[in-house]
Amino acid sequence: MQSVRIVTHFFLPLGFSWGVGSSAYQTEGAWDVDGKGPSIWDAFTHTKGKVFRNETGDAACDGYYKLLKELNVNHYLLSISWPRIMPTGIKTELNEKGIQFYNDTINSLLESSIIPIVSLYHWDLPQVLQEKYGGWQNISMINYFNDYANLCFEKFGDRVKHWITFSNPWVSYETGEHAPGLKLGxxxxxxxxxxxxxxxxxxxxxxxxxxxxxxQGMVGISLTTGWGEPIDPQSQADIDAAERYIQFHLGWFANPIYRGDYPEAMKNYVGNAQQGLGTSRLPTFSVQEKIYIKGTSDFLGIGHFTTRYVTQKSFPSLQVSSYHMDQDLAELVDPKWPAPGSKWLYSVPWGFRRLLNFIKTQYGNPLIYVTENGVSEKVQCTQLCDEWRIEYLKGYINEILKALNDGVNVRGYTAWSLLDKFEWNKGFSERFGFYHVDFKNKDKPRYPKASVDYYKNIISANGFPNPREAHEI
Known part of the structure; x- marks a missing residue:
């Protein structure tokens, strides 16, 4: 058994940025106020049976009117709602009240010495673009999105210096569980x-x-990924399966941006001869596109919540091909891993360090901002004593410390999330917030959970005030 020793450095580098995050649809509410157009999530949640208890983000946390600034964070990661400033998604129709709202939000953050990190897209596509063009299935979206981004740079770029193009751009066109609810495999x-x-x-x-x-700003992308660990580290099949896991999750978007093309694992497993197809279902980039795309990120945002053990699993060739089946693997968990919240979210801190080191090796040690990391609770935390969240934060932040000692270039950490909020197709049943929100009360009062003070102390100390909390194996 390896001995456990205390890390001598339990503080993070000077200038390390601590923050919290949220997204527009999950927190703003005011879905049809002040000229805002509908998004695909407005349309999706207004269809009965799509979301747990038919809950919607129509009011959400009323983040449109209130913004909490109590945590003494260095930065706040928020997303702009495209249909709030361009109701139909096109530049000929602007909503000045929506633009003013984000101007006010950005200004109030800066007045509180909080750096805004702004995501242009966190899933809430204007519904008109979905209906008219089929959304992201249509190549015309490239120009529409570019027009929208340039409007944001024009209106807010004098104050916003950290831009994220897409937050977790994995698009759910396969299962229909998320907006726009299409099952396209x-x-x-x-x-x-x-x-x-x-x-x-x-x-x-x-x-x-x-x-x-x-x-003088920066533009990056934020990718959310778990870590895949081979269940048998001696088995080449399991090692290969774990490699596919990470390439299908992270490499799908990161590889073209950092290395110029899709990962070999995806090219080999998506519609290859093994599946009896003459051509791949994975689209290809031209030589010019590869050159154009490679290197287009000033930093890499990483969302990370959990880890899986991975083993080889061959699906029968008769089954319908899908993103999930293409990976040819099975995901497993250790029953000893703490599972305090969402059924998919196990606390496995050591996977975080391995992921960060993988990024360092694979993509040339890019500048990294952790853009989402946190844990939900299954039961309503009426006593506000979320000790499992404190343990989770302690474990995962400690792994960032170790990764920094490994030479990984991590510059900031964003805990997810500021408030309990609308959790996509799970409605309000999963709560990630530092602040409990009473959604049954029309005023939606917020109450700090125990983790608020814990995170405040970490921010104040720029690390672990108590060195006993930082361990290295």
Whole structure:
């Protein structure tokens, strides 16, 4: 058994940025107020049977009117709702009240010495673009998204210096569980992702050519991924399966942006001869596109929540091909891992360090901002004593410390999330917030959970005030 020793450095580097995050649809509410147009999530949640208890984000946390600034964070990660400032998604129709709302939000953050990190897209596509063009299935979205991004750079870029093009751009066109609720299988997901990657690159080039010299900001993308660990580290089949896991999750978007093309594992497993198809269902980039896309990220945002053990699993060739089946693997968990919240979310801190080191090795040690990391609770935390969240934060932040000692270039950490909020198709049944929100009360009062003070102390100390909390194995 390995001995456990205390890390001598239990503080993070000077200038490390601590924050919390949220997204527009999950927190803002005011879905049809002040000229805002509908998004695909407005349409999806207004269809009965799509969301747990038919809950919607129509009012959400009333983040549109209130913003909590009690945590003494260095930054706040928020997303802009595209249909709030462009109700139909196109630049000929702007909503000045929506633009003013984000101007006020950004200004109030800066007045409180909080750096805004702004995501342009966190899933709430204007519904009109979905109905008219089929959303991300249509290549025309590249230009529409670029117009929207340039409007944001024009209106807010004098104050916003950290831009994220897409937050967790994995697009649910496969199962229909998320908006827009279409079941298009793997082909639909791969096609949408292809257009999103091209959209990201176009926006980066737009910023680089038209705005960077004046505004001096950065543009990146935020990718959410688990870590896949081979269940048998001696088995080459399991090692290969774990590699596929990470390439299908992270590499799908990161590889084109950092290395110029889709990962080999995806090219080999999506519609290859093994599946009896003459051509791949994974779209291809031209030589010019590869050159255009490669290097289009000033930083990499990483969302990370949990880890899986991975083993080889061959699906019968008769089954319908899908993104899930294409990976040819099975995901397993250790029953000893703590599972305090969502059924998919186990607390496995050591996977985080391995993921961060993988990124360092695979993509040339890019500048990393952790953009989402946190844990939900299954039961309503009426006593507000969320000790499991404190343990989770302690474990995962400690792994960032170790990764920094490994030479990984992590510059900031965003705990997810500020408030209990609308959790997509789970409605309000899963709660990730530092602040409990009483959604049954029309005023939606917020109450700090125990984790608020814990996180405040970490921010104040820029690390662990108590060195006993930082361990290295």
């Amino acid at each position: 793997g082909c639909g997901a791969y096609k949408a992702a292809h257009h999103i990657i091209k959209s990201h690159a176009k926006v980066w080039h737009s910023y680089n050519n038209s705005w960077r010299s004046e505004q």
